[in-house]
Amino acid sequence: MVAGIAALVAAYVLSQFYRAFLAVLAPALAAGIGAGAEDLARASGVWFLAFALAQIPVGAALDRVGPRRTASVALGLGGAGGAAVLAMAQGPGAVTVAMALIGAGCAPVLMAAYYIFARTYAPAVFGTLAGMVIGIGSLGNIASSLPLAAAVEAFGWRGTLWGMAGVTLAVAAGLALLVRDPPKVEGAGRGSLLDLLRMRALWPVLVMMAVCYAPAAGLRGLWVGPYHAEVFGADAAAIGVVTLVMGAAMVLGNFAYGPMDRVLGTRKWLIFGGNLGVLCCLVALVAMPAAGGWVTLALFAALGFAGASYPMVIAHGRAFFPPHLVGRGVTLLNLFGLGAVGLAQVVTGRIHAGLEGQGAVVAYQGIFAFFAVMLAAGLAVYLFSQDRTD
Secondary structure, three states: OHHHHHHHHHHHHHHHHHHHOHHHHHHHHHHHHOOOHHHHHHHHHHHHHHHHHHHHHHHHHHHHOOHHHHHHHHHHHHHHHHHHHHHOOOOHHHHHHHHHHHHHHHHHHHHHHHHHHHHHOOHHHHHHHHHHHHHHHOHHHHHOOHHHHHHHHHHHHHHHHHHHHHHHHHHHHHHHHHOOOOOOOOOOOOOOHHHHHOOHHHHHHHHHHHHHOHHHHHHHHHHHHHHHHHHHOOOHHHHHHHHHHHHHHHHHHHHHHHHHHHHHOOOHHHHHHHHHHHHHHHHHHHHOOOOOHHHHHHHHHHHHHHOOOHHHHHHHHHOOOOHHHHHHHHHHHHHHHHHHHHHHHHHHHHHHHHHHHHOHHHHHHHHHHHHHHHHHHHHHHHOOOOOOOO
16 A cells, blocks of 8 residues: 555656746747747646546546546547647647646546555545655655756756656556555445535635635646746746745745644634735735746745645545545546636636737736735635544
């Protein structure tokens, strides 16, 4: 079981890498195949949408056939195949196709680990284990910053992506060999998403899930790179530093959130307070979009740290699931979380295109304001949630 969890964590490192690497590849893709900021926003959004839509069959597959086959087949075909398509891309359209394949391929990885945790370990430690996987997996977020920039400089972006395709295929083989499916519970595979959606206590948690991850994932996954390039004239190395700092802050945030529900005795107010901090950072970015230097870097780092509440929101929702619907339950939450990121990427791409004629500063003010309004609305709904800590 431990070896299987380690393999799933390695796969999640790749998932984090792929959702964030376009921010660093942006200059190379623009020069190589003419992919602009709106093209990459669309492709990034498609990654999250494909990831989210795949959660529906993934949830059923986890409950029916188990995590080993679900995760290994999807990552091998979609993840490695999509990386190969991107390595051969000749235009912006191919980037979108590749990101759709990679998103679907990465979709089962984290949920497979969460499924095993929910079936094997005590509910009280679910949040800590969930945060641990994301914390370690977020090394992929860091790998997609300065290390990726160095690899592209050394091997070219196509050579780097062919290498990533090979690594992804090897990790998928590791999943097939090492992951062990936990014993099934009575009634596993029965029930539906409708059974979950009838739980009114889950509704505010689903809303929180839809808004808690979008700002950090959207900015780190794409906009932090073009923002620094267009507003401050940053080159690839400087963008790598910023993304590295924000990625490291997200890693630390995931480890910090993990045990805090047991320390504080609450999940609801831990999640609410953390996301209120994200909202403050977004408001500051709207107010000071051209500050630059340490001020902007500190705001992105704080946003990344406070915006790491994702595993705690999963833990909050998981506390309401019956055992035979755990697979569908965690993937339903993931659908809301990643689907919202995908839609937000598409919307922010339109905002950027619509406002860039007024200058880069105004365009990014619009993006920051969008995330701020989205998060504020979600926090208002989440106030009505029922706290539960197992």
